[in-house]
Amino acid sequence: MPASVGSHLVTQRFGDEKARTLAGYEATGGYSVLRKALSMRPEDITNEVKASNLRGRGGAGFATGVKWGFVPKDAKEVHLVCNADESEPGTCKDRLLIWWDPHLLIEGMIIAAHALKAKHNYIYIRGEMMREYQVLDAAVKEAYARGYLGDNVLGTGIAVHLTVHRGAGAYICGEETALLNSLEGLRGQPRLKPPFPAVKGLFGNPTIVNNVETLMNVPFIVDKGGAWFNELGMGRSGGTRIVCVSGHVNKPGVFELPMGITFTQIINDICGGVWKGRKAKAVIPGGVSMPPLDASELDVPCEFDALQTDERIKPVMVRPGQQFDLGGGRALRTMAGSGGIVVMDDQTDIPRALWRILKFFAHESCGQCTPCREGTGWLEKVARRVGHGEGKEGDIDLMASIAHGIAGNTICALGDAAAWPTLGFLTKFREDFEAAIKRRAA
Amino acid sequence: MSLEFSAQAQQKIAALCGRYPTKKPVVLAALHLAQKEHGHLSDDALRLVARTLDLPYAHVYGVATFYTMFRREPGGAQTIRMCTNISCMLRGGYEVLAAFEQRLGLKKGESNAKFTLVEEECIAACDKAPCALVGTKYVYDITPAQVGDIVAELERDPHPEGEVV
Numbered sequence: 001m002p003a004s005v006g007s008h009l010v011t012q013r014f015g016d017e018k019a020r021t022l023a024g025y026e027a028t029g030g031y032s033v034l035r036k037a038l039s040m041r042p043e044d045i046t047n048e049v050k051a052s053n054l055r056g057r058g059g060a061g062f063a064t065g066v067k068w069g070f071v072p073k074d075a076k077e078v079h080l081v082c083n084a085d086e087s088e089p090g091t092c093k094d095r096l097l098i099w100w101d102p103h104l105l106i107e108g109m110i111i112a113a114h115a116l117k118a119k120h121n122y123i124y125i126r127g128e129m130m131r132e133y134q135v136l137d138a139a140v141k142e143a144y145a146r147g148y149l150g151d152n153v154l155g156t157g158i159a160v161h162l163t164v165h166r167g168a169g170a171y172i173c174g175e176e177t178a179l180l181n182s183l184e185g186l187r188g189q190p191r192l193k194p195p196f197p198a199v200k201g202l203f204g205n206p207t208i209v210n211n212v213e214t215l216m217n218v219p220f221i222v223d224k225g226g227a228w229f230n231e232l233g234m235g236r237s238g239g240t241r242i243v244c245v246s247g248h249v250n251k252p253g254v255f256e257l258p259m260g261i262t263f264t265q266i267i268n269d270i271c272g273g274v275w276k277g278r279k280a281k282a283v284i285p286g287g288v289s290m291p292p293l294d295a296s297e298l299d300v301p302c303e304f305d306a307l308q309t310d311e312r313i314k315p316v317m318v319r320p321g322q323q324f325d326l327g328g329g330r331a332l333r334t335m336a337g338s339g340g341i342v343v344m345d346d347q348t349d350i351p352r353a354l355w356r357i358l359k360f361f362a363h364e365s366c367g368q369c370t371p372c373r374e375g376t377g378w379l380e381k382v383a384r385r386v387g388h389g390e391g392k393e394g395d396i397d398l399m400a401s402i403a404h405g406i407a408g409n410t411i412c413a414l415g416d417a418a419a420w421p422t423l424g425f426l427t428k429f430r431e432d433f434e435a436a437i438k439r440r441a442a
Numbered sequence: 443m444s445l446e447f448s449a450q451a452q453q454k455i456a457a458l459c460g461r462y463p464t465k466k467p468v469v470l471a472a473l474h475l476a477q478k479e480h481g482h483l484s485d486d487a488l489r490l491v492a493r494t495l496d497l498p499y500a501h502v503y504g505v506a507t508f509y510t511m512f513r514r515e516p517g518g519a520q521t522i523r524m525c526t527n528i529s530c531m532l533r534g535g536y537e538v539l540a541a542f543e544q545r546l547g548l549k550k551g552e553s554n555a556k557f558t559l560v561e562e563e564c565i566a567a568c569d570k571a572p573c574a575l576v577g578t579k580y581v582y583d584i585t586p587a588q589v590g591d592i593v594a595e596l597e598r599d600p601h602p603e604g605e606v607v
């Protein structure tokens with residue numbers, strides 16, 4: 001049965017101060033699924049995760065069980081790495097998940113590590129999350145002391161180790177190969193793919209990188225079964241979805257919701273509507289890397305496939321009349337991304353909003369590839385003048401052509417992450433940019 | 443001047459080295475510790491990290507200059523990181539940043555002995571925008587009028603970032 005508003009898996013302990021401790025977590029059923037998982041064969045766990053249609057909550061929405069299946073069967077050493085670098089603007093769920101329920105993440109990781117036969121595992125936590133790091137590190141120590149972690153987990157002979165690794169400030173370290181380089185003690189610059197981490201990752205070994213929310217769902221799948229989890233969701237997306245709603249709504253917040261809920265429902269029913277009695281003008285559906293929706297596109301569900309394919313969402317254009325090609329003629333509409341929903345009301349200065357987004361990407365480019373390093377800086381410069389009432393004739397086409405030159409031509413997806421919203425905003429709010437430029441001419 | 447780590451920091455580094463196949467992955471932790479104990483990452487502090495982990499100086503330099511939390515110059519005892527990214531901007535983040543600048547008598551990026559003021563990118567509290575990380579603590583839903591109290595509270599009850607390292 002699909003989940004309903006109010007059914008909570010990964011956020012069920014939010015607000016319960018005691019659940020942060022091992023005793024509090026166990027008192028609410030914690031670590032009971034781990035015992036069941038340890039008695040299962042690793043491949044059976046992976047099969048349940050495949051059947052669950054759990055999809056990665058870090059941004060790309062890739063099927064988790066399928067990813068786990070890419071680890072070569074004859075691998076000598078495998079690693080599981082949790083991506084807790086959360087820094088996509090608009091996204092604020094992983095920090096809360098760690099804060100309220102660190103042991104659920106640890107339990108999910110031990111189960112996943114057993115499924116992957118991964119002995120040495122890491123949580124890469126963003127450097128700025130200082131108190132969250134303390135909470136997590138304390139929880140890991142408790143789990144070791146109780147025998148949930150170590151060379152002989154609960155006397156089963158299975159070894160699972162877990163180390164919390166602090167970052168030091170760099171958005172790009174959320175990209176999984178940059179994260180692995182950073183974990184290895186290098187500058188956090190992305191690696192060329194292939195090889196993908198599942199084949200050659202941390203220290204040269206097959207490595208699975210999963211998001212915090214993704215891993216926290218694993219205990220529920222093992223407890224109640226993949227089929228049950230799949231039915232909670234919609235289409236090919238199992239489970240619930242955490243959305244982080246920010247911007248111009250009356251009640252912003254982090255909410256665990258059914259996959260099929262629409263943006264209109266989220267804004268009106270969950271978040272008390274747009275503030276000051278205004279209307280929504282633009283909605284970023286999943287972190288600033290994603291093209292925005294306009295007011296006519298909000299009846300679409302926040303589910304992964306719907307956001308990519310629902311024809312009620314207009315395709316992103318390079319210029320009027322020329323559709324952006326995602327490869328093989330596929331249209332780019334938008335994507336579910338990280339769950340960061342940013343609502344902008346009808347009085348928002350859209351060119352200025354795009355400028356702020358591009359300022360971020362220009363700051364965070366790691367500088368390895370020319371199109372991204374030069375392109376994000378140039379985009380920011382043009383967007384800045386348009387957003388500050390100093391735009392020139394031709395700036396819209398200039399921004400579009402710079403963005404088009406970046407997209408698809410870089411080592412990692414940060415380049416696309418700067419290009420896509422640029423093209424998306426220009427496609428859907430072209431008049432706003434034209435008006436901003438005209439204002440200057442006048 | 444040759445710098446040293448405290449005994450406690452040396453112990454932490456030794457324990458961490460046991461968690462990885464080589465010492466190299468400990469470089470971020472060692473840099474955090476060096477910054478905590480020596481205030482900023484001077485050339486000597488980088489040499490200390492290089493020596494401790496048997497890494498080339500150039501490698502440590504390259505790493506230290508990649509990440510925004512590390513500083514090569516002295517700064518304030520506490521850092522105020524004010525987010526102005528999209529969700530915070532939409533709810534007045536720039537106005538709050540201006541209020542911090544005025545209250546501290548610092549421009550963004552500047553320091554005095556007590557404080558460093560940073561214009562920060564998203565700090566993952568967007569639903570409580572505008573927000574800031576002051577020392578090790580998050581403050582939420584800030585209005586410009588509250589800035590004076592926030593700074594006074596930090597002066598009374600400091601939480602420098604080094605306390606979590």
Ligand SMILES: Cc1cc2nc3c(=O)[nH]c(=O)nc-3n(C[C@H](O)[C@H](O)[C@H](O)COP(=O)(O)O)c2cc1C
Pocket residue numbers: 055056057058059060061062064083084085086087088171172173174175176177209210211212214215412413414417
């Ligand atoms: C520039 C960039 C930043 C990213 N930042 C994050 C992040 O902060 N957290 C995260 O989980 N994934 C992030 N990702 C996605 C990761 O590369 C990776 O796909 C994800 O961690 C895989 O986990 P999942 O399959 O559970 O989603 C980022 C990707 C890119 C290109």
Ligand code: SF4
Pocket residue numbers: 172189190364365366367368369370372373410411412413414415
């Ligand atoms: S696309 Fe940008 S961030 Fe990614 S590797 Fe290239 S320069 Fe670095």
Ligand code: FES
Pocket residue numbers: 089090091525526527528529530531563564565566567568571573
């Ligand atoms: S945009 Fe300010 S915390 Fe995310």
